[in-house]
Amino acid sequence: MICGRTHEELLRDIKNFHGYVAPGLVIGAFMVDVAYRLLEKNVEADVIVETKHCLPDAIQIFSPCTVGNGWLKILDLDKFAMAFHDRHTHAGIRIWLDLKKAEAHPNIYKWFMGQVSKKDLPSEVLVADIMKAGDDILSHAPVVVIKNAQREKKGAIRVCDRCREAYSASQGEICLACQGLGYYMQAAANA
Numbered sequence: 249m250i251c252g253r254t255h256e257e258l259l260r261d262i263k264n265f266h267g268y269v270a271p272g273l274v275i276g277a278f279m280v281d282v283a284y285r286l287l288e289k290n291v292e293a294d295v296i297v298e299t300k301h302c303l304p305d306a307i308q309i310f311s312p313c314t315v316g317n318g319w320l321k322i323l324d325l326d327k328f329a330m331a332f333h334d335r336h337t338h339a340g341i342r343i344w345l346d347l348k349k350a351e352a353h354p355n356i357y358k359w360f361m362g363q364v365s366k367k368d369l370p371s372e373v374l375v376a377d378i379m380k381a382g383d384d385i386l387s388h389a390p391v392v393v394i395k396n397a398q399r400e401k402k403g404a405i406r407v408c409d410r411c412r413e414a415y416s417a418s419q420g421e422i423c424l425a426c427q428g429l430g431y432y433m434q435a436a437a438n439a
């Protein structure tokens with residue numbers, strides 16, 4: 249069992265959440281599984297993931313940590329790693345894909361390093377290899393998180409003088425969108 253699931257359930261849950269069985273999420277499931285085996289029981293674990301790609305979804309499927317509840321933070325370091333840590337003491341465990349170990353699994357290594365096309369290495373073959381490798385390709389080490397460990401608290405709310413929408417008062421006199429950071433323009437309403 250991985251993260252309390254059979255192999256079939258694991259792949260099914262990935263497909264349901266992510267849209268398709270991405271190899272990175274399968275590896276991510278093993279990473280989360282390692283983390284929860286090593287974390288002390290009853291610890292309130294937050295997690296920092298070191299890439300925007302794939303891995304955040306593995307965490308959201310296989311752990312209680314999500315972007316929305318604030319227990320998952322995403323750093324854009326573009327590394328295939330994550331660190332689960334006690335939200336109070338910040339002590340925890342970092343898990344990463346270990347290239348040295350992955351060398352013993354050529355398909356996984358070549359896929360991870362972008363050295364093989366999808367045509368030459370079909371997804372089913374790769375995923376089967378990842379399932380077989382399990383946590384063989386992972387390493388972990390204890391860490392203390394020294395940045396980004398605090399949960400963000402919601403501050404005071406005010407109403408923007410321009411758009412009349414509520415926003416976080418810490419943004420200033422008017423909301424960030426009205427300060428020029430807006431991302432849209434008004435389109436004509438449908439008749």
Ligand SMILES: [Zn+2]
Nearest residue numbers: 408411423426
């Ligand atoms: Zn505004």
